[in-house]
Amino acid sequence: xxxxxxxxxxxxxxxxxxxxxxxxxxxxxxxxxxxxxxxxxxxxxxxxxxxxxxxxxxxxxxxxxxxxxxxxxxxxxxxxxxxxxxxxxxxxxxxxxxxxxxxxxxxxxxxxxxxxxxxxxxxxxxxxxxxxxxxxxxxxxxxxxxxxxxxxxxxxxxxxxxxxxxxxxxxxxxxxxxxxxxxxxxxxxxxxxxxxxxxxxxxxxxxxxxxxxxxxxxxxxxxxxxxxxxxxxxxxxxxxxxxxxxxxxxxxxxxxxxxxxxxxxxxxxxxxxxxxxxxxxxxxxxxxxxxxxxxxxxxxxxxxxxxxxxxxxxx
Amino acid sequence: xxxxxxxxxxxxxxxxxxxxxxxxxxxxxxxxxxxxxxxxxxxxxxxxxxxxxxxxxxxxxxxxxxxxxxxxxxxxxxxxxxxxxxxxxxxxxxxxxxxxxxxxxxxxxxxxxxxxxxxxxxxxxxxxxxxxxxxxxxxxxxxxxxxxxxxxxxxxxxxxxxxxxxxxxxxxxxxxxxxxxxxxxxxxxxxxxxxxxxxxxxxxxxxxxxxxxxxxxxxxxxxxxxxxxxxxxxxxxxxxxxxxxxxxxxxxxxxxxxxxxx
Numbered sequence: 415x416x417x418x419x420x421x422x423x424x425x426x427x428x429x430x431x432x433x434x435x436x437x438x439x440x441x442x443x444x445x446x447x448x449x450x451x452x453x454x455x456x457x458x459x460x461x462x463x464x465x466x467x468x469x470x471x472x473x474x475x476x477x478x479x480x481x482x483x484x485x486x487x488x489x490x491x492x493x494x495x496x497x498x499x500x501x502x503x504x505x506x507x508x509x510x511x512x513x514x515x516x517x518x519x520x521x522x523x524x525x526x527x528x529x530x531x532x533x534x535x536x537x538x539x540x541x542x543x544x545x546x547x548x549x550x551x552x553x554x555x556x557x558x559x560x561x562x563x564x565x566x567x568x569x570x571x572x573x574x575x576x577x578x579x580x581x582x583x584x585x586x587x588x589x590x591x592x593x594x595x596x597x598x599x600x601x602x603x604x605x606x607x608x609x610x611x612x613x614x615x616x617x618x619x620x621x622x623x624x625x626x627x628x629x630x631x632x633x634x635x636x637x638x639x640x641x642x643x644x645x646x647x648x649x650x651x652x653x654x655x656x657x658x659x660x661x662x663x664x665x666x667x668x669x670x671x672x673x674x675x676x677x678x679x680x681x682x683x684x685x686x687x688x689x690x691x692x693x694x695x696x697x698x699x700x701x702x703x704x705x706x707x708x709x710x711x712x713x714x715x716x717x718x719x720x721x722x723x724x725x726x727x728x729x
Numbered sequence: 730x731x732x733x734x735x736x737x738x739x740x741x742x743x744x745x746x747x748x749x750x751x752x753x754x755x756x757x758x759x760x761x762x763x764x765x766x767x768x769x770x771x772x773x774x775x776x777x778x779x780x781x782x783x784x785x786x787x788x789x790x791x792x793x794x795x796x797x798x799x800x801x802x803x804x805x806x807x808x809x810x811x812x813x814x815x816x817x818x819x820x821x822x823x824x825x826x827x828x829x830x831x832x833x834x835x836x837x838x839x840x841x842x843x844x845x846x847x848x849x850x851x852x853x854x855x856x857x858x859x860x861x862x863x864x865x866x867x868x869x870x871x872x873x874x875x876x877x878x879x880x881x882x883x884x885x886x887x888x889x890x891x892x893x894x895x896x897x898x899x900x901x902x903x904x905x906x907x908x909x910x911x912x913x914x915x916x917x918x919x920x921x922x923x924x925x926x927x928x929x930x931x932x933x934x935x936x937x938x939x940x941x942x943x944x945x946x947x948x949x950x951x952x953x954x955x956x957x958x959x960x961x962x963x964x965x966x967x968x969x970x971x972x973x974x975x976x977x978x979x980x981x982x983x984x985x986x987x988x989x990x991x
Contacts, residue, residue, distance in 0.1 A: 595843035596836040603830045610817035615805035615834030
């Protein structure tokens with residue numbers, strides 16, 4: 415049993431060690447900032463990976479839930495007088511409720527149709543954030559008060575690095591637990607054959623809804639962190655491009671690989687910074703790298719490399 | 730005791746009456762085969778009985794209880810399981826994990842417990858894996874348990890689907906062409922598996938084209954043609970039924986049926 419425990423959570427141990435050691439090599443606070451962003455987006459990536467990589471249900475609107483989480487910690491303290499930590503949980507709860515209500519009708523759709531429906535949902539939310547200017551500040555966005563817990567104020571990139579790394583580790587642990595459980599097996603079964611899953615007694619609609627709600631909460635938590643970290647929020651954070659970025663992280667890192675979500679987030683967040691010396695060619699090179707990864711590491715970075723090192727398959 | 734009974738069961742697809750007023754009454758503990766030419770409605774009948782299609786007309790009773798309109802997962806929880814003619818394997822999972830999914834209806838954990846890996850989840854996983862190992866062993870795939878399902882041979886996948894269905898501990902098991910595409914050795918293995926299933930008191934409904942297998946193993950045979958019942962009886966009765974020979978078996982088939990006596 416302890417062996418099982420170890421093998422399941424081994425990747426987590428690796429991430430903990432890397433997260434603890436890497437800051438020793440950070441030359442400036444800027445590196446903490448980028449690394450914190452990597453962990454925050456990776457957290458949203460885990461949620462989307464549970465939905466896409468494990469249950470096989472695509473969402474092109476997940477930035478909408480990032481938006482709910484982000485605006486919760488902005489609107490809650492500013493307009494409703496709620497403490498930030500309470501707004502954070504309220505945002506997660508609201509995301510879960512919205513996902514539950516939206517998920518019921520749209521998760522009946524499959525493949526491309528589901529993609530378009532979730533896309534519409536994401537666009538709808540970002541329109542709401544843009545147009546409800548009295549509450550959200552409109553296209554200019556609004557400022558987000560700092561997180562204060564028991565008189566301690568969370569500020570600075572280094573603080574947020576540790577918060578986001580710890581949250582990623584917890585989020586990844588929960589996800590790995592889920593995968594290795596009756597619910598997780600049911601989700602993976604739905605991915606491969608819905609009809610076989612349902613004749614074995616799996617309530618397919620209920621399981622899909624469950625994972626959709628869970629993935630929405632992951633995105634919402636990530637959105638709240640991003641907003642509190644940046645101190646400012648605009649509707650762009652929940653826009654279509656952000657949704658696409660999330661999908662790209664999951665696919666690049668590896669569908670069905672929790673660590674892949676971290677690697678994918680690393681690629682999407684760090685590469686544009688690393689390539690900034692290329693000036694106007696930056697986006698072109700970024701695009702070429704992403705295409706190259708997909709051509710040569712078809713299953714995503716982490717699963718493909720795992721197969722290569724295991725030497726099971728020759729490419 | 731009759732475990733499955735249909736009454737004037739009918740469904741049409743775009744004007745084609747795929748199943749047209751079919752009555753079957755399947756006794757518990759039997760092997761009940763449904764045969765008929767391609768397109769005669771055998772798989773459609775399975776899809777109706779397992780809740781994948783909803784009939785336009787007629788009723789279905791499972792252990793005496795009306796079950797028309799119930800979803801496949803609800804029927805599974807009432808003890809009905811099935812396999813598929815075109816394999817429906819969970820190809821990203823190992824052979825054992827495929828069969829573990831079959832235990833789903835016996836698993837008792839909640840989503841929160843699953844997320845934090847509560848000790849009950851560890852216990853559940855262990856119990857599920859043990860039961861799945863037993864089912865995998867029963868169909869002779871113990872050596873392949875940890876292999877990715879998509880690396881198994883076709884005949885092995887056919888048996889893996891049976892193991893997965895067995896893991897759910899059904900009262901009634903529908904097997905849709907379990908021997909299709911299998912060589913004589915694999916077919917013999919499947920026949921042995923079916924016999925051992927029936928020995929355990931599970932009722933088996935079989936759709937199969939391999940006449941030798943059907944005639945050897947069945948207690949009763951129901952013949953469909955164009956969605957309607959053509960004949961029903963013991964293998965001997967069906968074999969000697971002129972309507973069946975003319976409409977379905979033909980010269981070649983009747984010869985094969987004669988061979989099956991050996």
